[in-house]
Every structure is written in C-alpha cells, then in structure tokens.
Amino acid sequence: MTAIASQFQYTALHKPNQLIYGQGQTAIITGWTVKANVQKHLQAQDYAVIGQLYSPTRGLSLLIRNLLFNPHVRFLVVLNATKEDKNAGACQCLLDFFRNGFVEGVSDTGRRSWVVCSSIVGYIDLEIPETILHNLRQSIEVTEARSIAEVCTVVKSFAQRGIIQPWSLPLEYPLKEVIPKILPGPRYGHRIEGKTIAETWVKIIHRIKTTGTIRPTGYDGKWQELIDLTAVVTDEPPDFFFPEPNYLPIDRSFLQEYISQILDDAPHQEGVKYTYGQRLRSHFGIDQVEQVINRLVRDIDSARAVMSLWDVRIDTNENPPCLNHIWVRVVNQELSMTATFRSNDMFSAWPANAMGLRALQAVIMDEICQRSYSKLKMGPLITISQSAHIYDDCWENADNLIKSQYTKICGARDYADPAGSFVITVQEDKILVEHMTPGSGEVVNCYSSKSATQLYRQIATDCPSLQVEHAMYLGAELQKAEIALSSQQKLTYHQDQPLKIKL
Numbered sequence: 001m002t003a004i005a006s007q008f009q010y011t012a013l014h015k016p017n018q019l020i021y022g023q024g025q026t027a028i029i030t031g032w033t034v035k036a037n038v039q040k041h042l043q044a045q046d047y048a049v050i051g052q053l054y055s056p057t058r059g060l061s062l063l064i065r066n067l068l069f070n071p072h073v074r075f076l077v078v079l080n081a082t083k084e085d086k087n088a089g090a091c092q093c094l095l096d097f098f099r100n101g102f103v104e105g106v107s108d109t110g111r112r113s114w115v116v117c118s119s120i121v122g123y124i125d126l127e128i129p130e131t132i133l134h135n136l137r138q139s140i141e142v143t144e145a146r147s148i149a150e151v152c153t154v155v156k157s158f159a160q161r162g163i164i165q166p167w168s169l170p171l172e173y174p175l176k177e178v179i180p181k182i183l184p185g186p187r188y189g190h191r192i193e194g195k196t197i198a199e200t201w202v203k204i205i206h207r208i209k210t211t212g213t214i215r216p217t218g219y220d221g222k223w224q225e226l227i228d229l230t231a232v233v234t235d236e237p238p239d240f241f242f243p244e245p246n247y248l249p250i251d252r253s254f255l256q257e258y259i260s261q262i263l264d265d266a267p268h269q270e271g272v273k274y275t276y277g278q279r280l281r282s283h284f285g286i287d288q289v290e291q292v293i294n295r296l297v298r299d300i301d302s303a304r305a306v307m308s309l310w311d312v313r314i315d316t317n318e319n320p321p322c323l324n325h326i327w328v329r330v331v332n333q334e335l336s337m338t339a340t341f342r343s344n345d346m347f348s349a350w351p352a353n354a355m356g357l358r359a360l361q362a363v364i365m366d367e368i369c370q371r372s373y374s375k376l377k378m379g380p381l382i383t384i385s386q387s388a389h390i391y392d393d394c395w396e397n398a399d400n401l402i403k404s405q406y407t408k409i410c411g412a413r414d415y416a417d418p419a420g421s422f423v424i425t426v427q428e429d430k431i432l433v434e435h436m437t438p439g440s441g442e443v444v445n446c447y448s449s450k451s452a453t454q455l456y457r458q459i460a461t462d463c464p465s466l467q468v469e470h471a472m473y474l475g476a477e478l479q480k481a482e483i484a485l486s487s488q489q490k491l492t493y494h495q496d497q498p499l500k501i502k503l
C-alpha cells in the first residue's frame, strides 16, 4: 500500500518553503502548533502536506488555492489546540468553511470576496468560482483534532483506507498583485511619536508603506521594511484606547488573552512556542519582572533594570523570540519602558505587542509604588523595531488604513514642539528671532540677520530635531519677514498674520 500511496506529490503554488511534504492524501493544518512537532510522529507516506495557518483573513485563501491545485488531497486534519489558535480563529474559520460554506460579501480591504459562514471573519478570493469551492468542500473529509496524538491517530486511519482517486484535475486561478509606489527616505533609524498606540500605529504604517524598502521575507513573499524604527507612545490610557469604529487589528477580548501571554508564566507544552511570559518569569530560572521591580525599589535611579528574552544557548532554533530586550527607567518620577524587537510585523503584531508591553509597564510601576511607597506616573512606552515590516498580504489593508485614518490623525495634531518655539519680529534693519523653551517660554537663544536663508540655516544647524512642520512654518515666516524688511517700510510683518501694506 505504501508503494502505491507514494505516487502523490504535493505541489504548492503559494508558500512552498513553509510546508512539509509527504506522499499521502491527507493535508494537516497545525495552526499555531509547530508543524515539525507533528511531522516527527508520522511517516511521509501518511500525509500529503503539513502546514500552519495563522490568519483567516489572509492565509485561508492561499491554503484553499493550494488545495485546489492538489486534488489528490481527500482528507484534511485541522489541529485546533492552543490558546493562540482560539485567539486567531484561523483553524475555526477553515473548519467552518467546510462545515457551513460561504457567501458573497466584501472583505476588510473593500474587495468583493467569498466570506466564510463563521463567527470568525475569513475571506476567499472571488476569482475562485463558487461551484469549484463547493466541489472542494464535498470532496474532502475534514476532521478537527485537539492534540498531536489525536492528529496522528486520525491521519493513520485515513492512510489505511487505501488510494482514493483525485476529485479533479489540478485547478489554478489568477491572483491579483498590488505593487506599491515608494517615496525616497532615510534607510536606517526612524522616529515616530503618538499619544496612543492606535495613533502611533497609523503613523508607523504610513511611514513604512510610503518609504519602506521591498525585500524578500524568508517566508515565500515580500515585505516592505524600515530598519530600526523607534516608536514613542506618550499617553496610552490605563484601560487602553480602542478607536470607534475600531480600526486596530485586535479587540479587547483578544487583548485580554494576549496580555496574559506577556505577564504570566506558562508551562512548556510540546509543539507550542514559548510565550514572552515564560521567558520573563521562568525560562532562565529567574523571575526577571520581580528582579527589575526589586532593583528599582532598591535604587530608583538604576539604569540596570533590564530583562532579556534571547537565550543564546537555544535561539538558533526554529522559533527565536522577536522581543529580545526590555529596559525600564525612572526619571522625574516617571517610569518609561523601552522594548527592542529584532523583527516586528508592524501591521498584524505591533498593536498587540505594544499593548501587552504597556500592561507589563503598569504592573511594574504599581508594584514599585506599593513596595517603596513612592508616587510614580506612567512615562512613555518606547518600542525599537529593528526590522519593522509589513507583509505583502497586508499591503492593501495598510493602504486602506492610511486612506481612512492618516490625514485625520495628522489633522488632530497639536503644535507643541519639544524643541521649543520661535518669536520672529522685524526691527529697523534686521529680522530678530528669539528661541524659547516650551511651556515656560524662557529665551534660550537669539538670532538676527537681514536674510531669511541665513537665519533658517543657523536655526536648522542649532536645532536639528525641530519637527518637520514647525521647520517649514519657520521657513515661510522668515521669508515673509525678509519681504517686509526689504520693502522699504511699505509692508509690515506680524508673526502668523498676512503681510500688511502700510497706510
């Protein structure tokens, strides 16, 4: 039987390097359980392919396309085992596609799509004909499994049924590709600031989408990437800000589950990836969160409050953590946290990453306050994303987000520049510029010249961190002042007002 079964060869049109291939007729979908942990319990002739499914909105359609191209697959086993699977809902959605079917609708990117009849939102490309999808549903026997052991039992029992004819010839349908237009910009080191995680996220997505470089991902696709992106979130409220309507890729119920993955220890489970909570609380035999709290209670000025997640002994393996280093600092009674990610999916993962870290920051601050009787307030959360990227399958969503939110967010900015403000006046024979501190308005520097160009060059040299819009505003104001000065008293200049003709 084995000899005959090995005639089948699975050919993946999509994500070919992310799959484990066998010669049988059962496709195994492992969700968030590491696929190699399932493979090691099976013989290659027992399965057709083993792959992971993370996203019902973006992964499902590619999975279906691969199944259509491999009609010898007559069984599907879906391993829906972990907390992450429950949270993501991808496995549930796949099962519902087979159990409940689909209807025509509109996707989150505004495209007409097939929408799975499920409580979990999932899409399949409309280019695939309805009848073909129904044929697929009827031609594959689907089983849900709750453990690796259960997968093995089911897969082996399917393999014993002998050869079943393919249900069709291989089927392939056109796939739409979006190629982004990219503006020039710096390559390394980027700073983005916002009050909330939601606002900062929109700015991050805009920056990467407009100036990021397109590169191969290592996962059979492309991403748009900026290197070393620092995001500073200044005022995320304690109960988190979710916009109305919620344009974030997560909601409150997801967040609740996710926060526990960062805050709490979790026992090791076969095939299940580490969680950050585990790495912080127990992996190195030390509770690093406690350690940081104790250090700051002992010495509030310490710059040694560090947590490390990278394990040099094992992190050359398949699943090294993306979050690697967390640093907590107290200055002016304000507790800030800086977290470094070696690699960060800024569209799908960053909002949850940031909210989880914010929850950790709050726990650390509360504990320090309680144990040291000091009064601290929450400072900013800073994330440093070394590879800050957006995967190609999110580009359309990212463009839509920018279209619907970015201008609105930029319009709601305030004009306070931490680099200070400038008062411009035109004296007898020169333009005078006073540089003042923000808030208190102390004069810290004074410039004078007849030439706007000379002034802006000097100011730009002295204050290179001026906000872009502020700098452009100063250029325009200085030019107006120069026009008034050279008008031989015909025009008068008042900052922020149109030039006036002297009567």
Ligand SMILES: O=c1ccn([C@H]2C[C@H](O)[C@@H](COP(=O)(O)O)O2)c(=O)[nH]1
Binding pocket: 319, 320, 322, 323, 343, 344, 345, 346, 349, 350, 353
């Ligand atoms: O907390 C996390 C965990 C994972 N990722 C993303 C970053 C990468 O896109 C991918 C991991 O890929 P590797 O670098 O481990 O191959 O998952 C995050 O953004 N945040």
